[in-house]
Amino acid sequence: MSQQALPLAGFRVIDYSHFLAGPYVGRCLAALGAEVIKIERPKTGDAGRQHAWFVGEDGEYSGYFLQLNMGKKGVCVNMKDPRGREFMEKLVDTADVFIENYRPGALTKMGLGYEDLARRNPGLVYCSISAYGHTGPDSHRAGFGLIAEAKSGIMQMVGTPGEAPPLLRISLGDMYTGIHAVAAINAALLGRVKSGQGQHIDMALYDTLVSMHEYAVQCYTLSGGQEVPVQTGHDMPTSTLYGVFRAQDGDLVIAAQVDDAWKRFAALVEQHGGPAGFASDARLHTAAGRNAHRLDILAVVKPWVAAQPVAEVLALLDAIDVPGAKVQRIDEVLADPQIQARGMVVEQDHPVLGKIKLPNLPFRFSGCDTTIHQVAPDLGQDNAEIAASVGFSAEQIADMQKDGVLYSA
Template sequence: MQGRPLDGIRVVDYSHFLAGPYVGRCLAALGADVIKVERPGTGDAGRQHATVLDERQSGYFLQLNMGKRGLSVNVKDPRGRDLMHRLCDSADVFVENYRPGALDRAGLGYADLSARNPGLVYCSISAYGHTGPDAHRPGFGLIAEAKSGIMAMVGTPGEPPPLLRISLGDMYTGSHAVAAITAALLGRVRSGRGQHIDLALYDTLFSMHEYAVQNWTIGGVLPEQTGHDMPASTLYGVFRAADGDLVIAAQQDDSWRRFADLLEASGGPAGFGTDTRFHTLSGRNAHREEILSGVRYWVAARGVAEVLAQLDAADVPCAKVQRIDEVLDDPQIQARGMVIEQQHPRYGTLRLPNLPFRFSDCDTTITEVAPDLGQHNAEIAAELGFTPSEIESLQADGVLFSTAAG
């Protein structure tokens, strides 16, 4: 087995909530020494967000910050700012997701840190980016989802769009950040210099449009809410069986023909398999309502398991719409190692989502639980050259803050 790809790389994770911490978690899985820096007292606001366990931790924080070391320092104190500068001098990567300009005022912006450490790869994540008329505006994933055009395309026609219920903007931007950071580190091998990576939630969600933009710019058609299927990809959608919901993806000609033959053979609408109107995608789209009516009737008369068994036998892509408890028990998820089990000193066994990285010659599964606030203060300060007496003084004065382990 090889070492992990980013062994020896130090990352300062000066971020909060989701996008930035997710980047740090990914880099930790890839082998980097990720130091999670938090404000004294309450720390990252994510500690009190969703599935709060106690005043120190939440499931949200545990998931996003596993594998990191914890530092809590008051950067408003000159001694704390000096410690942060020394930490950043030793770092390869700095990740932040504050509003543009906020860290410049704190002496932790790209200009200040890169002047001290020209090799630093500095990654900023914000709602709108560091340029443009909206750069100064606050925002979250919800804002970017609404602005990007994605939200306008989902939901039932005539009703307000639903919340997506996953943080698509944050996670997609975080994934791009990981790619950009690793590319910048590779580029640094040749140039010797780092650079500033400026990522925006709005930009990344806009970039996801695989068909909507050209629909409008080339075809002059605005995508609209379509409910449970895609009018341009018949048959591709969600259907209700007698005891649950499932999805069917028979939009390609070959899979449609197999599906249509199955319908006829099992008591469904007659003629679907031989009707030449349905032999092409454009033909199926033109007669979408007729097709949907027949398929809905056929599915509704059966249970989910029966429908899936018949579709699988016909090699038609399909799946049950699963709840989270069913996903955790899914043999495929288990076989792929997508659930991490960690042993926490206070909370016992934790079961959390793994990352999708799979390397042939190294294991990127994180076994270390997320740190308590300031858990590694003394260890990190010592690595930066602070003496035991200096560390004790910083702790006594609250420049370094920590919560005692229970």
């Protein structure tokens, strides 16, 4: 296989973001070949550096930061100094993309809003990520992924009826918005080829999670407001049989909601100890019939699964081509031969920590490898290189470093 250049090779990205959604966008663009320059504030840097899990002799490295900022160059600049502002202006002039995820208006006060930067660089693709977006009555409000998950209606549908919904334990709002931002940035760069102009991309966590509803919104609107999806616990009343079941030694999921799969599954259950006539019950041979008699089905399937180990149930399902899977812990995920075969864990050589393992991105191209082997930068690690690339002399750089305008740990 001939290796092609990475798709975004030659593009320069300024990552002026923190924590999760913005840094994730920068990491994705770096994997696709862009030169991504991570901008941080002096001394403390990105707040993600203070987020667990901590590693190192004194816990000085954040796994959170290492994961989200691999493949980037690191610059730490004091924007309160006029030389720091000049540095940023010159850097923006050379950039194709600018990423930020501050509350709307915050960067405008610093002269780093879209209008200011676009006047200097009309081709700039400027991507903002915030909780509510830059328009609307809530645009001024702060928020995190948790807020968007609660507001979006997703959290309300998760969990056991009658109980408060659980935390999702993954940052769905940030990551889903982040990958949409990656798509939008690439589309804007492609559009710039024809127009010659950049533009402002306004991404909101709340928007992206509302867009994620593949069922709930149309369920409500097309029923004339009569149907409101609610918590259903461990299965889906509108898609029987599809859910989570407890076996002797763990939990598994079964997806036998399609008519043909259901018939094979029902025959399997009857053959292996289920009630006689279960497979031939014509009431259960259509989706509507199964949904109408869902509780009767669960009364058979739950004890049937519970009487067997997970591995035995899955072996039976595999034999009849009905999808099923164990509910895995994270240690089981990382040991999964499929995940290993797909290269979904990347090993990097860190100059202090030695070999570290972090999750890879899911990009797979036939002509190039997007795996990032470069570790996340230390604070201000690439100050001199980037300053020189935008025209500062060695003497100017030395003065800025001495005065803390360009700060390094």
